[in-house]
Every structure is written in structure tokens, then in C-alpha cells.
Amino acid sequence: MSDHHTYKKIELVGSSKTSIEDAIENALAEAAKSLNLMEWFEVIDTRGHIVDGGVGHYQVTIKVGFRIVNS
Amino acid sequence: MSDHHTYKKIELVGSSKTSIEDAIENALAEAAKSLNLMEWFEVIDTRGHIVDGGVGHYQVTIKVGFRIVNS
Amino acid sequence: MSDHHTYKKIELVGSSKTSIEDAIENALAEAAKSLNLMEWFEVIDTRGHIVDGGVGHYQVTIKVGFRIVNS
Amino acid sequence: MSDHHTYKKIELVGSSKTSIEDAIENALAEAAKSLNLMEWFEVIDTRGHIVDGGVGHYQVTIKVGFRIVNS
Amino acid sequence: MSDHHTYKKIELVGSSKTSIEDAIENALAEAAKSLNLMEWFEVIDTRGHIVDGGVGHYQVTIKVGFRIVNS
Amino acid sequence: MSDHHTYKKIELVGSSKTSIEDAIENALAEAAKSLNLMEWFEVIDTRGHIVDGGVGHYQVTIKVGFRIVNS
Amino acid sequence: MSDHHTYKKIELVGSSKTSIEDAIENALAEAAKSLNLMEWFEVIDTRGHIVDGGVGHYQVTIKVGFRIVNS
Amino acid sequence: MSDHHTYKKIELVGSSKTSIEDAIENALAEAAKSLNLMEWFEVIDTRGHIVDGGVGHYQVTIKVGFRIVNS
Amino acid sequence: MSDHHTYKKIELVGSSKTSIEDAIENALAEAAKSLNLMEWFEVIDTRGHIVDGGVGHYQVTIKVGFRIVNS
Amino acid sequence: MSDHHTYKKIELVGSSKTSIEDAIENALAEAAKSLNLMEWFEVIDTRGHIVDGGVGHYQVTIKVGFRIVNS
Amino acid sequence: MSDHHTYKKIELVGSSKTSIEDAIENALAEAAKSLNLMEWFEVIDTRGHIVDGGVGHYQVTIKVGFRIVNS
Amino acid sequence: MSDHHTYKKIELVGSSKTSIEDAIENALAEAAKSLNLMEWFEVIDTRGHIVDGGVGHYQVTIKVGFRIVNS
Structure with missing residues (x-):
């Protein structure tokens, strides 16, 4: 197995x-x-759309880290 | 109407x-x-005051974008 | 008292x-x-571990400011 | 006049x-x-919407500096 | 349909x-x-190669956002 | 009064x-x-004009925070 | 061939x-x-795990650029 | 002595x-x-409180580097 | 020749x-x-002067990389 | 035990x-x-002193994270 | 004359x-x-040396812009 | 001598x-x-060319500080 x-x-x-x-x-x-x-x-970033003077949708940018299979 | x-x-x-x-x-x-x-x-930024060892107020800096009337 | x-x-x-x-x-x-x-x-930073395809733990890095005693 | x-x-x-x-x-x-x-x-920032696989609109964020009247 | x-x-x-x-x-x-x-x-970034004292190629790094199918 | x-x-x-x-x-x-x-x-930023090999004017960009009336 | x-x-x-x-x-x-x-x-970033008071693993985040086939 | x-x-x-x-x-x-x-x-950062339309206090964030004793 | x-x-x-x-x-x-x-x-930066409510001059800051002779 | x-x-x-x-x-x-x-x-940062036209010392700034005892 | x-x-x-x-x-x-x-x-940057528990020298990094002769 | x-x-x-x-x-x-x-x-920056699926050349951008003669 790799180290x-x-x-x-x-x-x-x-x-x-x-x-x-x-x-x-x-x-x-x-x-x-x-x-x-x-x-x-x-x-990475948090923003959103405004609807009727309040938050319509939160839009959250994330990075996701995953292990490459068999690496 | 403008494009x-x-x-x-x-x-x-x-x-x-x-x-x-x-x-x-x-x-x-x-x-x-x-x-x-x-x-x-x-x-843009999230911070706050501390009261009695916990969060007193959250203070969240945001930028708000709005369309200029008649633009 | 100091100013x-x-x-x-x-x-x-x-x-x-x-x-x-x-x-x-x-x-x-x-x-x-x-x-x-x-x-x-x-x-300063918000991240976390992923468990079973969802958030396992949120990990939030903060800076805490406190007054130095007698300063 | 002010300097x-x-x-x-x-x-x-x-x-x-x-x-x-x-x-x-x-x-x-x-x-x-x-x-x-x-x-x-x-x-400050350059981005845009995509329509039919090409640029729909460029959206360019700028800061504009102007002198305050009588300052 | 999802919201x-x-x-x-x-x-x-x-x-x-x-x-x-x-x-x-x-x-x-x-x-x-x-x-x-x-x-x-x-x-994200704008740069380029120089050929004969002028721009050879512009190289513009962009991020492209697209909706995940069926999300 | 608001909290x-x-x-x-x-x-x-x-x-x-x-x-x-x-x-x-x-x-x-x-x-x-x-x-x-x-x-x-x-x-936010400190810069200036140069006159006769020295500082002509300092130009300091600041952000000013003020409470919105009745908020 | 494309230029x-x-x-x-x-x-x-x-x-x-x-x-x-x-x-x-x-x-x-x-x-x-x-x-x-x-x-x-x-x-992009260099960090690592600590084991027994020394570096266990270096973890280096890189971006890799490759040409899209036939582009 | 350490080098x-x-x-x-x-x-x-x-x-x-x-x-x-x-x-x-x-x-x-x-x-x-x-x-x-x-x-x-x-x-690292320069800011301050405003009192009577002028600077009340300057607040300057600095990092201070010092040698660890016996290192 | 150097490598x-x-x-x-x-x-x-x-x-x-x-x-x-x-x-x-x-x-x-x-x-x-x-x-x-x-x-x-x-x-590195794009800005400009404004004349008569439009762009007077674009001012674009760039870094230029060149090989040192005989290196 | 805490979670x-x-x-x-x-x-x-x-x-x-x-x-x-x-x-x-x-x-x-x-x-x-x-x-x-x-x-x-x-x-966080990599720099160093120069001695005789080469690297004298590398100086590498790092942040070290450790668990607070009994947390 | 150039514009x-x-x-x-x-x-x-x-x-x-x-x-x-x-x-x-x-x-x-x-x-x-x-x-x-x-x-x-x-x-660009403000720092300094510390001598006897106070500022020894301020060290201020600046960029200086000058017009290229005959440009 | 200057201080x-x-x-x-x-x-x-x-x-x-x-x-x-x-x-x-x-x-x-x-x-x-x-x-x-x-x-x-x-x-300032570390990058490189890739050859045969490995590092061809490391390219490291540095800033070098030197004292101006007679300053």
C-alpha cells in the first residue's frame, strides 16, 4: 500500500x-x-439573491476535497 | 428600452x-x-462583540447590489 | 489611569x-x-469534515481580541 | 481656497x-x-452571463472616484 | 421540483x-x-505571451459556473 | 427600542x-x-503625489462606518 | 488548425x-x-500533519493546467 | 551553539x-x-474610533516577532 | 549551455x-x-481617468517578464 | 466526553x-x-537572508495548530 | 506628440x-x-526593527511611479 | 554617516x-x-512546467532586496 x-x-x-x-x-x-x-x-464565498427586501436564496461557494480512488 | x-x-x-x-x-x-x-x-466579513464569554452580537458586513432606477 | x-x-x-x-x-x-x-x-475561515455525504463537523477559525490586564 | x-x-x-x-x-x-x-x-471585477454558449452580458464592477463639492 | x-x-x-x-x-x-x-x-487572471515586442496571445483565466443536471 | x-x-x-x-x-x-x-x-490604502522629489500630498483612502438613523 | x-x-x-x-x-x-x-x-498552498513533534506528511495543493484535447 | x-x-x-x-x-x-x-x-491594520467628527483613537494592529529563549 | x-x-x-x-x-x-x-x-490592475463623463484614458498596470541576457 | x-x-x-x-x-x-x-x-511565508550571493538562511513562517488540553 | x-x-x-x-x-x-x-x-508595507522595547527604525515599502523619458 | x-x-x-x-x-x-x-x-510564487507527467522545471518568483549604494 502507498504511504x-x-x-x-x-x-x-x-x-x-x-x-x-x-x-x-x-x-x-x-x-x-x-x-x-x-x-x-x-x-469560499457567501452571497445570495434578495426577494421582497429579504434573503431569497443563500448561495454558498465551497471547495470539496476527496481522495482519488486507488491513490 | 435599453439592452x-x-x-x-x-x-x-x-x-x-x-x-x-x-x-x-x-x-x-x-x-x-x-x-x-x-x-x-x-x-464581506463576519465578526462580533463578546459578552460574558459568548457572542453578544454578530456583526456581518455585506455588500448589497441594486439596479439604478431607469438604468 | 492611562488614556x-x-x-x-x-x-x-x-x-x-x-x-x-x-x-x-x-x-x-x-x-x-x-x-x-x-x-x-x-x-477568518469556515470549513469542516464530511461524514456520510454531509457535514460531520464545522470548523471555524476565529481571532479573539482581549484587553491585556492593566494596559 | 483649501490646499x-x-x-x-x-x-x-x-x-x-x-x-x-x-x-x-x-x-x-x-x-x-x-x-x-x-x-x-x-x-474591481469582470464577469458575465452566458447565453447560448457565449457571452450574454459583460458585467464589470468599478469604483468611481469623484471630488466632494466644495471640498 | 426542488426549491x-x-x-x-x-x-x-x-x-x-x-x-x-x-x-x-x-x-x-x-x-x-x-x-x-x-x-x-x-x-480570474489576464496575461499573455509577447512576440516581436507586442501581444502574441492573450491568455484569460475564467471560472465557468453551470448547473448540475437534475439538481 | 431595537436590540x-x-x-x-x-x-x-x-x-x-x-x-x-x-x-x-x-x-x-x-x-x-x-x-x-x-x-x-x-x-484601506495610502499613497500620494510626488512634487520636487518629495511628498506633495498624502492621499489616504478610508472607510467610514456610521449608524443609520433610527436603525 | 486553430490559432x-x-x-x-x-x-x-x-x-x-x-x-x-x-x-x-x-x-x-x-x-x-x-x-x-x-x-x-x-x-497554491503548503501545509502538513504533525507526528511526534515533526512533519508527518507534507500536503501541497497545486493547480494543474492541461490543454483540452482537440482545442 | 545552534546555527x-x-x-x-x-x-x-x-x-x-x-x-x-x-x-x-x-x-x-x-x-x-x-x-x-x-x-x-x-x-497589519490601521483603524480607529471617531469622536466629534474626528479621530478619537487610532487602533493599529501589529505582529511582533521575538526570538524564543534558548532557541 | 545552462539547463x-x-x-x-x-x-x-x-x-x-x-x-x-x-x-x-x-x-x-x-x-x-x-x-x-x-x-x-x-x-495587475486596470483603471483610468474620467473626462466628460466617460473614459479619458485607460491605465493598465502590467508586469513584463524577460530573460536575463546570457542566463 | 465532549463531541x-x-x-x-x-x-x-x-x-x-x-x-x-x-x-x-x-x-x-x-x-x-x-x-x-x-x-x-x-x-504562510518563505523568505531568507542572502550571504555571499546565495541563501544564508531560509526563514519560513508557519502556523501550528494544536488541540487545547481537555477541550 | 503622443496622446x-x-x-x-x-x-x-x-x-x-x-x-x-x-x-x-x-x-x-x-x-x-x-x-x-x-x-x-x-x-505597500509598513514594518520596523525593535530596539530597547520601542521602534528602532520604521521600514516602509513603497512603489514609485515615474514616466518613462520620451514616452 | 546617514542614520x-x-x-x-x-x-x-x-x-x-x-x-x-x-x-x-x-x-x-x-x-x-x-x-x-x-x-x-x-x-512570491512557485510553479513549473510539466514534462512526461512530472516536474520539468521549477519556476520560483522571488523578490530580492538590496541596499542602494551610498544610501
Whole structure:
């Protein structure tokens, strides 16, 4: 077995009507459909749309790190 | 009708005793008193005061983008 | 009495299974065990571990500012 | 007469279907409707919408500096 | 239907002998061969090669955001 | 009375022939003509013009935070 | 033949017990398994785990640029 | 004797009613009460409180580097 | 022959009444008067003067990289 | 047992005549004299002194993260 | 006469025992010995040496912009 | 003798087939051919070319600080 791993990071934007945390969870749930080895995330940017003078959607950009299979 | 718009961005600091999201909503509600065409916000900075060893107020700096009337 | 104070800032990483705000509160509660004069915090970075395709822990890096005793 | 001036900077987002330069000019033209003493601009961010696999609109964020009247 | 979407951002470098705008269009045209739901781009970096004391190629790094299918 | 306030930040450039501090004071004095509730400033950039091989004017860009009336 | 190319950049984290250079080489070797046209890399971040008061693994985040096939 | 040293950097905020330089000196004087081997400082941030339309206090954040004893 | 080269980077500000690209070309043309081995440029900043409510001059700051002779 | 931990990050500058990696190891070895629970490091800055036209000492600034005892 | 100019920017570090402004003036005075067309400066970094628990020298890094002769 | 010095910083890119440290040494050796008073360097960027799925050349951008003669 190798004594080191290699990881890849992808950049996602999750959205939610309710909270920043929910937007992060939504992005991770979407990524989990095609990735098995996700290990960590980093919040890069938080923004959102405004509707009727309040938050319409939070839009949270994250990077997700996952181990490359067999690395 | 013009085929392009112009937007202005202003910088606000919202505060809240309960959450980051509530501080954002408070800033937007205040801005909505004088602005009609707000479209998006960007979180610039998150900080707060400490009271009795815990968070007293969250202070969230956001930029708010709105379309200039008749642009 | 002096007409000025001096503050020190330390960097902490709080973690929580539930929310960004809770991670901040956990870091402040830990710091409050040894510091009396904490005045403000600044969020530096938000990230976390992923478990089963969702957030395992939020890890929030903050700087905490406190007044140096007798300064 | 004072030996110094004070300037204010505002942040605008100009848009254009044709070029980055045109988006800047559109933002300046809009600002010129209400400001007389504009002196310089700084490009902060360049982005845009995608339509049919190409650029729909360029969106250029600029800061505009103008002298405050009578300063 | 879900009340939220998830987006992915990829980083491309387009090049052109003629202009910054053309380099952006070239990168988008290439991406459009395999992506259907591209929505926005962000300019990250502008540079280029020098040939005979002038611009040989503009090289413009952009991020392209597109909606993940069925998200 | 509300348990939270909202603040706005504006960006100014003060100038002075003598010092960085004087340029900041000049910008604040100008802002004070129209704003009552200024609370803090942040220095963003320091630069200046050169005259006869020395500093002609210091130009200090600051952000000024003030509480929105009745917020 | 086209007079311009388009490149894609991906973000990888290589690791190594011995050196920063070795972590970069490990990431490139892993990427080379699926990419033919890699041209350059950029070091984004260097960090690592600590074991027994020394470096356990170096973890080096790089961006890898490669030409898109047939672009 | 070792052929290398190790240094630690701490972050302080000095304040002064009169000048940026005085705020730096105040922070250093406070640090000097407990540190013997301070070698350099770096200015990280300059801000302040506003009182009566002028500067109340300058608040200058600095990092102070000092050699670790016996390193 | 050496198996490696050394490059130097200088920082220039080109200006133009017509476009960002023209400002870059003007800076390169000026540099080419004294430098033979220029290889690449990087755009650092884009700004300009405003005249009559529109762009007077674009001012584009670039870094120019050239190989040191005989390196 | 708590379901979360709190970490502290300190900033160190390690130096070495031989390599960047050695400078990091020197800083960690020094920190290990007083800290038991170090978990990770982040490289913040790499610089050095020049002696006789070559590197005299590498000076590498790192942040070291360690778990607070009993957190 | 050309309708545009080209400028070059160089980076200097001025030092002074007394103030930040004096360090800037010292750097400009030194540059003025060999440059005729200096137009502006930008402060990049402010730091210094510590002597006897106070500021020994301020070290201020500036960029100086000057017009290239005959451009 | 003056009680202060002035330094200039230049930006170089050194390259090497073997290591980051070797690329730095190569840049310093080249600079030493024309500069006598080099005092320190700062690593600004690390990147490289990829050849056959591995590092072809490391390219390390550094700033070199040297005292201006007779300053």
C-alpha cells in the first residue's frame, strides 16, 4: 500500500432558502451522488439573491476535497 | 428600452444577537426602507462583540447590489 | 489611569456538529476558561469534515481580541 | 481656497453585450447623470452571463472616484 | 421540483491573438461542446505571451459556473 | 427600542500636505458636514503625489462606518 | 488548425513524507494516469500533519493546467 | 551553539489619541513588560474610533516577532 | 549551455484613449525599445481617468517578464 | 466526553541553512518542547537572508495548530 | 506628440528612526537622485526593527511611479 | 554617516530541474553578477512546467532586496 494519497478539490455552489448551513449540506448531498471519498470542505464565498427586501436564496461557494480512488 | 442595466453596490453592517443569517436579514430590512430594486448581497466579513464569554452580537458586513432606477 | 489600552489577538478553531454559530460559541467558551477581558472576535475561515455525504463537523477559525490586564 | 480635497468612491456594475470597455462606459454614463466631479475609475471585477454558449452580458464592477463639492 | 439548485465551477484558460473578449469567447465555445447548462463566468487572471515586442496571445483565466443536471 | 443597529460604510479619500493622520482628519471633517453618527474608520490604502522629489500630498483612502438613523 | 488553444485547470493535493517537491511529483504522477496534455502547475498552498513533534506528511495543493484535447 | 533560531509572532492592537506611530509604540511598550527578545514588528491594520467628527483613537494592529529563549 | 534560465519582471503602466488591449500594446512597445527578450506579461490592475463623463484614458498596470541576457 | 474540540494556532518562524523543509522541522522541534498536542501546520511565508550571493538562511513562517488540553 | 504615456513602477524600502512619513520621504529623496519624472507613490508595507522595547527604525515599502523619458 | 538606508526590491524568476531551493539559488547567483549589496529575498510564487507527467522545471518568483549604494 502507498504511504501517501492524492486528493482532488472541486468547487460547488449550494443554495438554500433557509440558512448558510443548509446551502452547504445541499451542495454536499448533490456531490455525494457521484463521489464516494469526500473528506472535507472549505467555504469560499457567501452571497445570495434578495426577494421582497429579504434573503431569497443563500448561495454558498465551497471547495470539496476527496481522495482519488486507488491513490 | 435599453439592452443593459447599471447597478450600484453599497456596504452595510447588520447585527443580531442570534445568528449570522439574522444579521444579514436585519441589514436587508433596513436597506429596504429606502431602496426598491435590491437584487443580491455578498458577505464581506463576519465578526462580533463578546459578552460574558459568548457572542453578544454578530456583526456581518455585506455588500448589497441594486439596479439604478431607469438604468 | 492611562488614556489608551493594548489588546492581544489569538487565533482559535472551534468545532461543532450543528452550526457555524455553535462552533464560534464553543471556541469562545473554551477561551473564557483562561481569559477575562475578551471583547471581540473575527471569523477568518469556515470549513469542516464530511461524514456520510454531509457535514460531520464545522470548523471555524476565529481571532479573539482581549484587553491585556492593566494596559 | 483649501490646499487639499476630499474624494468619495462609489461602486458600480456596468453591463454590455459587446465589450468590457463598453460596460465601463455604460456605468460612467449612468453615474454622470447625477455626479459632476468624477475623476477616476478602478476595475474591481469582470464577469458575465452566458447565453447560448457565449457571452450574454459583460458585467464589470468599478469604483468611481469623484471630488466632494466644495471640498 | 426542488426549491434549490447546485452549481459547479470549473477553471479554464482561453487564448486569442486579438482581444481579451475573444479569449473569453473561445474558452466558452470550447466548454459548450460538453456542457449544456453554463450560466455565468468570472475573469480570474489576464496575461499573455509577447512576440516581436507586442501581444502574441492573450491568455484569460475564467471560472465557468453551470448547473448540475437534475439538481 | 431595537436590540440591534445597522451601519453603513462609505469610502473616502482624504488628502494632506503634512501627514497621513492629517489626511484622515481632513476626510473625517468633510464627512462630518453631512453625517451625524460616524463611529469608526478603517485605512484601506495610502499613497500620494510626488512634487520636487518629495511628498506633495498624502492621499489616504478610508472607510467610514456610521449608524443609520433610527436603525 | 486553430490559432488558439483552450486549457483547463484542476486542483490537486499531493502528499509526501519526505519533501514539498516529492508531494508535487506524487500529485502529478497521479494526474498523469488520466491526463495526457498537462503543461504546467502552480503551488497554491503548503501545509502538513504533525507526528511526534515533526512533519508527518507534507500536503501541497497545486493547480494543474492541461490543454483540452482537440482545442 | 545552534546555527539557527526560532521566532514566534504575536498579534497586538495598540491605541493612541495622537498618531499611528504612538499607537505602535504603546503596543511595543506593553509587550516589552513580558518579552525580552523582540526583534521586529509588521503593521497589519490601521483603524480607529471617531469622536466629534474626528479621530478619537487610532487602533493599529501589529505582529511582533521575538526570538524564543534558548532557541 | 545552462539547463536553466533566469527571468526578471518589471512593472509598467500603459495608457490609451481607446481600449485596454491598446494600453497593454503601448506599454509593450515602449519596453521593446530597450529590452530584447520579453516573453510574457501579466495584467495587475486596470483603471483610468474620467473626462466628460466617460473614459479619458485607460491605465493598465502590467508586469513584463524577460530573460536575463546570457542566463 | 465532549463531541467537539477547540484548537489554537500560533505563528512561528523557523530558520535553516539548508532547506525549506529543514526550517519547518526546526520550528516544529522548538514548539514540541512546550506543546504536546500539535496536529497540523500551514506555511504562510518563505523568505531568507542572502550571504555571499546565495541563501544564508531560509526563514519560513508557519502556523501550528494544536488541540487545547481537555477541550 | 503622443496622446499617451508609459510609466514604470519600482519598489523601494525607506527607513527612518522618527516616523512613517519620514521613511517615505527618505526613499523618495534617494530615488530623486537618479529619476526626474516621479509622479506618485503607493505604500505597500509598513514594518520596523525593535530596539530597547520601542521602534528602532520604521521600514516602509513603497512603489514609485515615474514616466518613462520620451514616452 | 546617514542614520538610515534605502533599499530596492527587484522581482526575479529562477528555474531549476531539481528543487525549489535550487531555483532560488540560481536566481540569486544570476543577480549577484551585477548587484553587490543583496540582503534578503521573499518567495512570491512557485510553479513549473510539466514534462512526461512530472516536474520539468521549477519556476520560483522571488523578490530580492538590496541596499542602494551610498544610501
